[in-house]
Amino acid sequence: MAAIIGDNIISPMGFTTEENFQAVRLGKTALRHFDSADGIPFPFTTSLFTKEQIDGLKEENLTRFESLAYHSIMSAITSHPEIISERTVLVLSSTKGNVGVLQDTENDKNIINLGEAxxxxxxxxGLSQSPIVVSNACISGVSAIILAxxxxxxxxxxxxxxxxxDEQSPFIISGFESLKALSESECRPFDIERLGLNLGEAAATLVLSKHPQKGCWQIIGGAIRNDGFHISSPSPKGEGAYQxxxxxxxxxxxDDIAVVNAHGTATMYNDQMESKAISRAGLSEVPANALKGYFGHTMGAAGVLETILTMHSVEDGIIFGTRNFEELGVSGKVNITSSLQQTNRSSFIKMISGFGGGNASILVSLKxxxxxxxxxxxxxxxxxxxxTQDSLVIDGVSAKLEFSGDKLLTALYKERIGDYPKFYKMDSLSKLGFIASEILLQAEKENDFENTPSRGIAFFNSHASLNTDIAYLETIKDKGNYFPSPSLFVYTxxxxxxxxLAIRHHLLGETAFYILPNKDWNRITDIxxxxxxxxxxxxxxxxWVEYINSTSFEANIFIANKTN
Incomplete structure (x- = not known):
């Protein structure tokens, strides 16, 4: 099992794990209220780096996003220079990467390519292995730890x-506002008066090794499960989180679990769902907390940052309180900590959930x-x-086609599927993956994977959802016609x-999306x-599921069955 040998957190509250740990211990928060900001015409509360902090982190030839990651990584490996070897790989966890500069890079879209970043x-x-990006919405950080x-x-x-x-930008803040998910005031996880989430930005790094050191933390277990319920709302029973x-x-x-560190976004549905999952799993008496009141929701950084802070708090014999929590506002039986508590236990659970129906959790232990x-x-x-845009091959046999491009996807839907009208609401990447998968499952004919965790889904590409990112940007870039589209934002x-796919076929297993610098079948096979x-x-x-535009797309997907 993997051992943790180094870590770092860079946030608006500090550039080291120790600085962030002490700030949280003292009850400080990085959340600040803004009446408005450049490109954001409404009041909001979030955790942002100051201009001075940004300037201090800027690295030549790297974007702000890339500089954040670079400095966090270098701080985490300072005591372990031997880590830079041909047997080390970088796994980056991010939801939107460089999307904040999309509007300023009209002629160079490659700069926001997460695989390239x-x-x-x-x-x-100084690493020689090709990196991997986990882009699995809010669960990306814990998904990345599990992959590692x-x-x-x-x-x-x-x-x-x-x-x-992840960094914040008008692109992301406007998107969450369009979903009516933001709170104008500080968030209140699990509280009866909670109104929504606050966003934040940070970089957090864990260094994992096969060579454990004495007294180091270890990842004992972990799992990813899908609700198979809705792309932007969690299962009311918390099914995926529970599983x-x-x-x-x-x-x-x-008896040895000190705390369940929950996702705790302070949205109505997430906190309610988590309370049901924790209760159903028999963890009602175990102390539970959430850290969003200190940093906001740092998206791709959240799972890593919150794991590090919980790890150091339990090692120090304490459990952090849930900032702004006063009265329980969920129906599941949970033991939410409102203030600092002592503990002599040496393990903890980190759980997290996100758009796309994903849920993930890990068990981390000092023993x-x-x-x-x-x-x-x-x-x-x-x-x-x-x-592809002009061909279809099923188990080596080419099919006759009358259309090409986007018209081909619609024609294939009408000809071969036709009973799932939600297809017409999907973005182009989802339509491509959906059509290819439906044809794949038709070739399989019979399976018994519905309502079980036995079948997973893992897709890869290089450009993430760039086509949809550009479409969403059009809804916010004109201040005189500012109308963020919630339906477009979710598909970014x-x-x-x-x-x-999980919803369509009631698949409750692991789902994940990875971004690679290029189509690397060896890496895909490994994962x-x-x-x-x-x-x-x-x-x-x-x-591989890659949609560039209507004249350039490819899905090359398969069914992999375990043989041992």
């Missing part, structure tokens, strides 16, 4: 640098659980579909395509093999 950061650090653990357990690498990072928790704590004594047990997993491909998260480290996963719909 990860490559630049990885090269500057599996890569080490499966002996794909010796060390993994996990960096969660993830059950898998994570399997065989664990609750020595022994050395690495290598997990070797393999799969065989049973069916494959390749769909590339993992939504996996959520659409899908690692998904089978979760023994409940027997089959994966996986492969």
């Amino acid at each position: 990860a490559r630049k950061i990885s090269d500057k650090i 653990t599996r890569l080490i357990d499966a002996d794909k690498t010796d060390n993994v640098i996990v960096c969660g990072v 993830s928790l059950c898998k994570t704590i399997e065989g664990t004594s609750f 020595d659980k022994g050395g690495l047990e290598t997990r070797n997993t393999q799969f065989e491909i049973s069916h494959r579909v390749v769909l 998260l590339p993992n939504i395509v996996t959520g659409e 899908i093999e690692c998904m089978f480290c979760d023994e409940q996963i027997d089959s994966v719909i996986g492969g």
Whole structure:
């Protein structure tokens, strides 16, 4: 199992883990109220870096987003220079990366390519392995930690640098406002008076290694599960979060769990859902807290940042209080901490949920659980579909087509599916992944994966949801015609395509979206093999799903079945 040998947090409250830890311990917050800001014509509360902090972090030839990640990583590995080797890989966790500069880069869209950003950061650090970006909405950080653990357990690498990072911009803030998810005042996780979330920006890094050191923390278990319910609303019963928790704590004594660090966004639906999941999992008596009142929702950084802070607090014998929590406002039985508490326990759970129906959790422990047990997993491909702007090949057989481009996707829907009108509301990336997957499952004919965690979904590309990003930008760039589109904004998260499939077929297994610098089938194979480290996963719909524009797209996907 993977051991944590280094960490760092860079946030508006400090540039080291210690500075952030002490700030939270003293009850400080980075949240600030703004009556308006450049490009944002409404009041909001968020956690933002000052201009002086931004200038101090700026790295030559890197964007602000990339500079944040670079400095956090370099601080985390300061005591471990040996980590820079050919057996180390960077796993970046981010929801929107460089999207804040999209409006200023009309002639160079490649600058917001997350895979390219990860490559630049990885090269500057001095790593030779190609990096991986986890872009799985709000659960990206915990998803990245789980992936890192599996890569080490499966002996794909010796060390993994996990960096969660996101910055705020009018693009993101306007999008959450369009969903009516923001609170104008400071957020109040799990409280009866909660009104919504606050956003934040940060970078947080964990260094994981197959070589544990004495007294270091270890990732004991973890799981990712989909609700199969809705792309932007959680299951009322917290089904995915509950299933993830059950898998994570399997065989664990609750007596040693100090705290459940919840996602705790302070939205009505998220906190209610989490309370039901925690209660159903038998964790009602375990103290639970949420840290969004200190940093806001830092998106791709949240899972990593909150894991680090919880790790250091439990090691210091304390559990942080949930800032602004006064009276319980959820129906699930949960033990929310409102102030600093003492603990002598040495394990904790980090849980998180997000758009696309994703839920993830990990169990982290300071107790020595022994050395690495290598997990070797393999799969065989049973069916494959390749769909491009002008071709369709099913298990090696070309189909006759009358249309090309976007008209081809619509024609294939009408001809081969026709019973799922939500197709017409999807963005182009989701339409492409949906059509290719439907044809793939028709080739399979029979399966028994509905309402079980046995089938996962893992899609990859290089450009995330760039086509939809550009479309959403058009709804906010004209101040005289400012009308952010909530339906477009949700689809600017590339993992939504996996959520659409989970909903359509009631798939409750792991769903994930990865961004790579280029189409790397060896890397894709490694990651899908690692998904089978979760023994409940027997089959994966996986492969490449890339939509550039109506004249350039490709889905090359397959069904992978575990063979051992």
